[in-house]
Amino acid sequence: MHLPTNYSRCTEFQSYFKQRFCIVTFSCLLLLSGCAQTVSSVIPPNIHTQQNVDSMSEQPIDFGYLMMAVKTNQTIQELRVEGPMDFILTAKDLQKGSNYILVPVQEGDYILSEIVLSKYHKFDFSEDDYWRFEVKRNAINYIGDLSTEFHGWWNSRIKYKLENRSSYALEYIEKRLPEILLRHQVVYGGIGEDQFLERMTAINLPLVQQHNEESPE
């Protein structure tokens, strides 16, 4: 029998491969952290020309860059992330549409813990392993394209997934932020193993290593 269901609950991930979407029904959740800091993408929203992101070399030594794209049919108010440093991405970077985000954060293992769409619509992922990602120091850590589709108000449901579109991210960097490739390694930090970015940007590795060695400890 084929049941007309496009949604499944996140808590019951019975199929490891076929399950592409999850649903979290409407819930009001407690704020996870009172001390998370607000961070902003260093990429201006909706850039269409090559940019020079000067601020990228001015981060602490144990920092790396989190890179992701956000594709959403409704502006997300907050994206809360927990890890070595808890932080919040705000609506400024999470507008309806599609956009790349690049945020300097401390190296380490993180979890994308909560999506806040409004005061009444918060979706908690903090217990789900598949929202974990890793940030390596001095690298651009692409973790995926966060795709969210939010429907309904009273009976809210959200479809979301983190898609690995590394090659698109790399094309974006090469086109819009080419100087990054000279100073930072680009790696995949999302869930699962994927060497594509490292191998494709390997040509720049000597430069990156040189840069690392010259950096003061």
Added chain:
Amino acid sequence: MKLLTISIVTLLFSFGASATSIFSGEEIFKAPHYSVPQLNPNGKFVVGRVNDGSKRELVITELSSGQQYPLVFFAKGNYLEEFYWIDNDSLYIEYRSGKEQRKSILNIVPNDLATKQPTQRVKASGHLLSALPAKQDTVLFLRENGSESPTIYEIHTDTLLAQGFGAAKPFSNPLENAKGYVFDEKNHAFFGFTLNDDEDAFTLWFLANENSQWRELYTSNDVSHEFRALEYIGDEKFLILSNENTDRVSLAVFNLVTQKIEKVLYEKPQFDIVDAEYDTENQQLISVTYLEHGTPQIEYFRDDAQDYHQFVLESEDDDPVYEVSYSLDGTKKVLFAYGAAHPGTYIYADEKNKNTKLIAHRYPNLVEHEFAKTRKISVTTDDVTQDAYLTLPYLGGNGVLLVIPQIISDQNNNLTEFSKSVQFFANRGFTVLRVNVDSPFDFGEQPNDSISINVDETIEKRIHAAVSEVKIQQDISKTCSVGGSYTGYNAVRLPLLYPEHYDCVISMFGIYDFQLLFSGDNAGGLNLSRQFVKDTFNNQGDSVVEQSPVFLAKNLNIPVMLIAGEKDDIAIPEQTNRLKYVLSKQTDSLETLIYRDVGHGVKNWYGEQQLHAIADDFLRRHLQLPKLETIADPVEAAKEYVKVADVFDFDTLVENEKPKAFEYYVKAARLGHPRAMFNYGAYFHRGEFVDQSMEDALLWYKKAAEAGYASASYRLGNLYQGISGIDEDLALAHKYYLMAHDQGYDARAGIKIAEQLCTGKIVEKNLKQCLALLDLKQIKKDNLKNREKKVTKASTKMLFSILPKLMLDNDNLDVQNSFYKRLVREEFDIRNVNESISEVRIGYRPKNSDFEVIRDNEHVPAISGSQIGFHLTPASAHEDGKIGLLTRTTLIYANGESKVIHHNLYHKGNNTDWKIYYTLDEIDLEASAIKFEIMNINREPLVDHTFQLQFQ
């Protein structure tokens, strides 16, 4: 039997006799004209589906006379789902109208088939489980009861029609909390299913007969998977339809004891299987039904009509003949002759009377065409025999071998299946070699015993052996690999492993990076799956990632075409983009098409036509083959170029490639394609990709108009009305509007003609004809009869401006005025023609802001997007019908001259205030004021105000 044999030979020989032309994708990639015939129980009538593109219907064939009659027509938006003979003269049909499922019973009147057959709607909620053909007027019906479990009834059709379920006896052994049932017709058994409380798991149950106990068959925790039982085939095994282990819904055998799918019997790479017939005694598959772009198709496997086969051996063809429908006594049959080079013919055979009749050709348009034959070749490599299927061109080969790796189940047989794709290429001179391969992996599925990831070179080695064999036998100068999905991987690997043997690659919806299978999204990247992948990979060593074409592609230096779907969740577009990323760094001969709204394969026949046109064009360009127009009818070649152009122009792809669209439209235009000529004219008109030239625009518009393209004629009509810098020539405009009208343009062309007929300026005044052309309501009614749709939103909008223009700007006779009033009343239900106003507020409305009342002589800023307008309060209330107002807007110039720029007809159905605005948009800078007049339908002035403009 001899008589029968000979007559079938005659029937079939009418197929594929003479024509030796190149056929177009349009001819072959289309829904079957005739399909799924069903004999009634006494074998006197056969009903089948007809689809000729624009018309979908059920037709009945009276077998005594061979006469065919339309039975039910399905209008746009209605889709036939199923039909069954209930008895000799009752046909049950289920169809979908929008989202609603409808059911009807047709009572066939045998002696009066030419008239519409009486039809009764089955209003009861639910659906038919079985027509119970052995029981007269009785069916097995599953009645739905809202949120409660459905109930099974064996019910007389009269009772069903009367919804008299109270008098009918429900099934005595229902399944507790059942959500649905399936009837196993052969065993008279039932399947039922239930859902758990959270509705995220389902259980399938089995009832061998009404008096037995329901047994739990299978529980799945993933409701997104399909798992449907069809029948019990003995030995605790069931025939099921499932996509648990395959990407598409496949036919499989499920073992109740082991709780495992034992064997996939049949899988169609592109389509889901929806039904099947199985010979339990001989454990042999008889047929499967799948939906091919929405049309049910049946593929048959058991060539059990040995008597008919005799004929096959006598003919040159060795096509099998299948029995597809039987009368209740089994003496009358519908046979289907079908093969690799034969698109299919349905034949009626009456064994008792030694009588056969042609019912229908599946593709009547292909009857005159010849098709390429396929033969099997076997090559042994390392003691393993590799099967391959070779199809040779028959109109003269072009020396190009297309190597197509394919994963097929045991039941698929390339010798008996008519492959549209293979015939398309063989017809154009390509030699096609399909090589069976094992799946390199069952990706994207749950771990099970069958999973293996085969990344060594065994598969390619075997394919290469077959290719080498063909190259020895045939005159081959160039070779390209063509693959899709799983075999997209093989298609790319072949030239990597045997670079000197390949000249190009076409790969569609393919897999090129193994690791991405398990890191494609954050569901696929779970630790458990990673562990599984790691284990699987480790069976073959750590080098498996290195075998991904993405990382080997630096050695690929031949033309490559990659096709993918943005919505493909099997071979995600990232797979294709990775290979594109790598290849684009090293070659200019890479062409990538990522479809915007497509998943793992194109969605419809037009998509198939486009895809094949693109592939053929790619091969011709890169292999220096003759241009299509030199081997095919230039008209057909032009159509294919337009299909390619449309892909690049119509938001079909994630990224439009307008220059390519231009290139192909021009090719088609030069071959005389009407729409392409119009588009070429439009490029000149806009100055896009060419220097702007109204002269060239007119030239190509006229060519398109002369070729019958209504949009070109209409545009010429508009242009000669003095727009876009062309000198006004109303007579010429009228001529082109007439052409557009005759060529089938929407009602706007008629309205433009009516304008002249009503005013008599260019042609002799003819109010009767004028009214006929303006009477959109009547045109709409006429269109319904002719299945046309000429009254569009745009034409209705145009009537709103033309009518007031005719009413206000002409010296109208009384008769003419009453004529317009009648039109206004009939078209828009405006009955109140003498509206009067008690209060007028004149105002200005800045863009995105509120209406502000202004003084009588106050200037208004002439800012684009802002509005001038009025709020009017009616003087009296009206009871019936709508109220109407006419407006006329006139630009006043500083030198005193004026130009009417706009007319409108406003109407509303209540007595609230009127709010009438005019949007300022690109106002002529020479203008100093805008005069606005409002009148009622009797043309009595209500408001006359001039807005003084102030330019910033």
